[in-house]
Amino acid sequence: MTATSLIDTLPAAWYREPEMFQKERRHIFARHWHLIGRAEQLAKPGDYVTGNVAGWSVFAVLDRDGGLRAFHNVCRHRAGPLFDDEGGHCQTLRCLYHGWMYGFDGSLRTAPGFPESGVLDKSKFGLFPVRVDTWRGLLFICLDPEAPPLDAWMGDIATLSHPYPSIPDFTFHSLTTYEGACDWKAYGDNSCEGYHLPFVHQGLNKAVASADIRAYKNGGFVGFDIGYNGDGDVRAGNGLWVYKFPAVLLHFSDRAINVEQVEALGSGRVRIQSYYWVPQGDEKFGDDYVADSRTVIAEDMGVCERVQKNLDAGLYTSGKLSEEKEPGTIFFQRLIREDLARPPVELGTPS
Ligand code: FES
Ligand SMILES: [Fe+2]
Numbered sequence: 001m002t003a004t005s006l007i008d009t010l011p012a013a014w015y016r017e018p019e020m021f022q023k024e025r026r027h028i029f030a031r032h033w034h035l036i037g038r039a040e041q042l043a044k045p046g047d048y049v050t051g052n053v054a055g056w057s058v059f060a061v062l063d064r065d066g067g068l069r070a071f072h073n074v075c076r077h078r079a080g081p082l083f084d085d086e087g088g089h090c091q092t093l094r095c096l097y098h099g100w101m102y103g104f105d106g107s108l109r110t111a112p113g114f115p116e117s118g119v120l121d122k123s124k125f126g127l128f129p130v131r132v133d134t135w136r137g138l139l140f141i142c143l144d145p146e147a148p149p150l151d152a153w154m155g156d157i158a159t160l161s162h163p164y165p166s167i168p169d170f171t172f173h174s175l176t177t178y179e180g181a182c183d184w185k186a187y188g189d190n191s192c193e194g195y196h197l198p199f200v201h202q203g204l205n206k207a208v209a210s211a212d213i214r215a216y217k218n219g220g221f222v223g224f225d226i227g228y229n230g231d232g233d234v235r236a237g238n239g240l241w242v243y244k245f246p247a248v249l250l251h252f253s254d255r256a257i258n259v260e261q262v263e264a265l266g267s268g269r270v271r272i273q274s275y276y277w278v279p280q281g282d283e284k285f286g287d288d289y290v291a292d293s294r295t296v297i298a299e300d301m302g303v304c305e306r307v308q309k310n311l312d313a314g315l316y317t318s319g320k321l322s323e324e325k326e327p328g329t330i331f332f333q334r335l336i337r338e339d340l341a342r343p344p345v346e347l348g349t350p351s
Contacts, residue, residue: 006320006321006322007320007321007323007330008318008319008320008321009189009318009319009320009321009333010185010318010333010336010337011317012311012314012316012317012318013317014185015185015186015267015268015308015311015312016183016267016268016308016311016312017267018266018267020267021054021264021266023340023344024054024264024336024340025054025055025056026344026345027339027340027342027344027345028246028336028339028340029053029054029056029143029246029247029264030054030056030144030344030345030347031143031147031342031345032142032144032147032153032245032246032247033133033140033141033142033147033150033153033248034051034140034141034142034247034248034261035138035139035140035248035259035261035275036049036050036051036053036058036060036139036140036141036261037049037051037060037087037139038137038138038139038167038172038275039134039137039138039139040137040172041087041139042060042061042062042068042139043062044062044089045062045063045064045065045066045104046061046062046089046090046091047061047062047087047088048060048061048062048083048087048088048089048090049061049087050073050083050085050086050087051141052263052265052271053141053143053263054263054264055265055266056072056143057072057073057074057081058070058072058073058130058141059073059082059083060132060139060141061090061093061104063104063105064104068132068133068134069104069105069106069129069132070129070130070131070132070141071093071106071127071128071129071130072127072128072129072130074127074128075095075097075100075127076100076108076125076126076127077095077097077098077100077111077125078097078098080095080096080097080098080100081096081097082094082095082096082102082127083096084096093106093127098112098113099112100112102126102127105126106126106127106128107122107123107126108122108123108125108126108127109122111125128347130142130143131143131144131145131147133149133150134150135150135151135154136167137166137167137168138167138259143347144345145346146345153219154219155216155217155218155219155220155221156216156218156219156221156223157216157219157221157223157242157244157250160216160223160240161240161242161250161252164240164253164254164257165252165254165257166257167257167277170256170257170277170278170279170280171277171278171279171280171286172275172276172277173276173278173286173289173290174275174276174290175273175274175276176273176274176276176290176294176297177271177272177273178271178272178274178297178298178301179265179269179270179271179272180269180271180301180304180305181268181269181305181308181309182268182269182270182301182304182305182308183264183267183268183269183270183308183311184247184262184263184264184270185333185336186270186304186307186308186311187262187270187272187300187301187304188246188247188332189329189332189333190300190303190304190307191243191249191262191300192222192243192326192328192329192331192332193213193325193326193327193328193329194208194211194224195322195325195326196303197211200299200300200302200303201299201300203292203295203296204292204296206229207228207229207230207235208226208227208228208229209228210226210227211224211225211226211227212224212225213225213327213328214327214328215327215328215330215331220245220335221242221243221244221245222242222243222327222328222331222332223240223241223242224239224240224241224242224328225238225240226238226239226240226241233288233292234255234256234285234288234289234292235253235292236255237253237254237255238253238254239251239252239253240252243328243332245332245335246335246336246339247261247262247263247264248261248262249262251293255278255279255285256276256277256278256279256285256286256289257276257277258274258275258276258293259274259275260272260273260274260275261273268308268312272297272301274297276289276290276293278290321333
């Protein structure tokens, strides 16, 4: 048996200080890809989906030629929104505040009340673009013009998940949203280890016979190779759980797929968007699978909120991590430190 060494956790103050969240926005969240919806939501020109990336409101839309476009959801006049819902279909991109209109390429077309020529140079007031792409039926955006392409960002997840069915093999069941009073890092710390399973998830723990947890450098993620023992109603065979840095969870199995985007809403506040795909025509299985996942997420959120209260209270300043039991959390926290040490992302210029 190898000796367990001790590694410092991130400081407790990082989980509660608004200044740290502001730093993370530009050093971490702006740098990575974020899941904002399902690719099938953009089926015809004018279909759009909105999303939130650590306070930046964004949307993706299908242009008239069927091309994917994405922009910050902020008008260049006085910062009004173009959309205030989760998605749908539009004929034009029009600001909800005073009606400035933009083309699907983001260029400013009309600004009611401003003289037609001479005063406002429309070419300088296009929407701020963001990058957009799809990966296996999932719709992602990225604020950093210099970030690697989505495929490269996913790294070894593509090959590791290859033995499992993909989203087109299933039917979409539902999207569930959870909000919690814990920092995104507390939720991430927890999601990257299986140490808590016997204590926090007694039902899930009975169904898991083995868990091989590894940190993967190519793609920056923690992979859990799971063997189920068949005791759970909705679990059997094998499974692959992935925590993709900074904040996407993917759960593959032979029977269903669950993908979660962890959204940092501020220091100590988080929202989970959890998408479920299940076998077509087996309603009971689908409902049971989703109910089981909701139980697990509620258990995780419950313990993370209690941890956050203790982090907020100010007695505990930092702790230790076990290389044997918490290699994924060690890796997650290392990636946070590495991104914070890099220069902040320069956001894109207008269309
Ligand atoms: S803020 Fe968009 S038109 Fe005024
Ligand atoms: Fe958990």
